[in-house]
Amino acid sequence: xxxxxxxxxxxxxxxxxxxxxxxxxxxxxxxxWDLSTADQLDxxxxxxxxxxxxxxxxxxxxxxxxxDILDRVGWLLAIHKALRLLxxxxxxxxxxxxxxxxxxFDNLTPLAVMKEQGIIGIxxxxxxxxxxxxx
Numbered sequence: 001x002x003x004x005x006x007x008x009x010x011x012x013x014x015x016x017x018x019x020x021x022x023x024x025x026x027x028x029x030x031x032x033w034d035l036s037t038a039d040q041l042d043x044x045x046x047x048x049x050x051x052x053x054x055x056x057x058x059x060x061x062x063x064x065x066x067x068d069i070l071d072r073v074g075w076l077l078a079i080h081k082a083l084r085l086l087x088x089x090x091x092x093x094x095x096x097x098x099x100x101x102x103x104x105f106d107n108l109t110p111l112a113v114m115k116e117q118g119i120i121g122i123x124x125x126x127x128x129x130x131x132x133x134x135x
Contacts, residue, residue: 013070016062023057026073029080030054032095035111042115043122045072068119075122079110082129104128 013019030040040054041047045068053061063069079098087094098111105113105125114121 013065019062019065019070020060022070022073022077023063024060026063026076027054027058029076033098033111034095039111039115043072043076044069045118072119072122075119075126078126079122079129082126082133086129086133098125104132 026044027040030043035043037051037054038048041050046053057063063073083094083097087097098114099109101107101109105128108116110125110128114125117124
């Protein structure tokens with residue numbers, strides 16, 4: 001099950017249609033990464049009481065136009081893109097990488113770093129992957 005390449009889509013973040021496409025993409029990514037509902041909410045910066053929003057986003061309800069959530073989704077999709085480039089032939093590694101311990105993160109999983117440090121941790125993981133692939 002592949003996720004659409006975000007870089008091939010012209011995204012206007014002021015457009016509800018674009019934010020709707022992003023919401024479906026990020027929820028699909030969460031399923032590919034096999035994340036719990038709590039982890040999904042954490043990564044999007046939503047409260048535990050926002051569980052119903054995940055189902056709505058999966059059905060295409062537009063993400064809010066707030067900078068925080070759009071930045072988070074942008075970094076998460078950048079992580080996905082980097083993993084696709086690093087592991088083009090290995091879906092297992094590509095989709096389990098965020099849940100595997102990594103010495104670059106003091107033997108924590110990238111998921112743990114993203115959850116503990118919020119948007120800063122998500123950006124840190126994305127920048128690490130960019131560095132790792134020699135950007």
